[in-house]
Amino acid sequence: MLFSSELIKGTLKTIILKLLSDNKRMYGYEITQKVKDLTADRIQLTEGALYPTLHALEADGLLTTETEYIGKRVRKYYSLSKEGKTKSKEKLSEFADFIDTMKFLLDLKHKSA
Amino acid sequence: MLFSSELIKGTLKTIILKLLSDNKRMYGYEITQKVKDLTADRIQLTEGALYPTLHALEADGLLTTETEYIGKRVRKYYSLSKEGKTKSKEKLSEFADFIDTMKFLLDLKHKSA
């Protein structure tokens, strides 16, 4: 069972920043596989969403890149910049707060007066 | 502190369906106020997002409406249809699952090999 993509919207940057804060450096394809593995195939990042987002994070100065060749195949490694590390913490803390807020909003009974 | 709108994206339908499953009937403005109250002003639904979404849910057969006049001012009450009730449960259960998945994905350390 795959999550409806609707739900995942808006979480991509947070996911990327978190994985990079744990792993020092990762390349795009690796990120898609890691997320697939860790979520038992329930979140599958598409390339059309991932790559433009990586580029945007880099353009914002949050990520730095190193290109390497594995045989003849190119691989582009991303790492958090100093600002990226700060941003990663902010995003994670905001997301944790958001989850708490949503849990409260959605779990409890709030009958109107 | 307001949540970045990015995070809230994709949760609007779930929020609406949940509030209506607790409250039998609500009107648009009331929904915005309820969400504002319950989240201590951290989630503020905008009219430009809310009304089109209500219309879409109605067009999908998930909501029914009754229009009433309070003095001379119109008020449009929304209620869950039978399919809406089913959908509401589905959405909430999916969201709960999603939260668990995201918690796992974001809380733990997953260093690559």
Added chain:
DNA sequence: TTATATACATAATATTCTTATGTATAATAA
């Protein structure tokens, strides 16, 4: 009497996603 709150709606724009397409190498299965 002026600003704010209530109450709806929609249009232009922006953002961000899906889907499709393109290129190319490496590994595995038929």
Added chain:
DNA sequence: TTATTATACATAAGAATATTATGTATATAA
């Protein structure tokens, strides 16, 4: 050996959904 799948990048067209701005109108509070 050849076709398929996996690896690995990228971008463009289109869809979905949000923001921001605008419009209309009544009711209430400063």
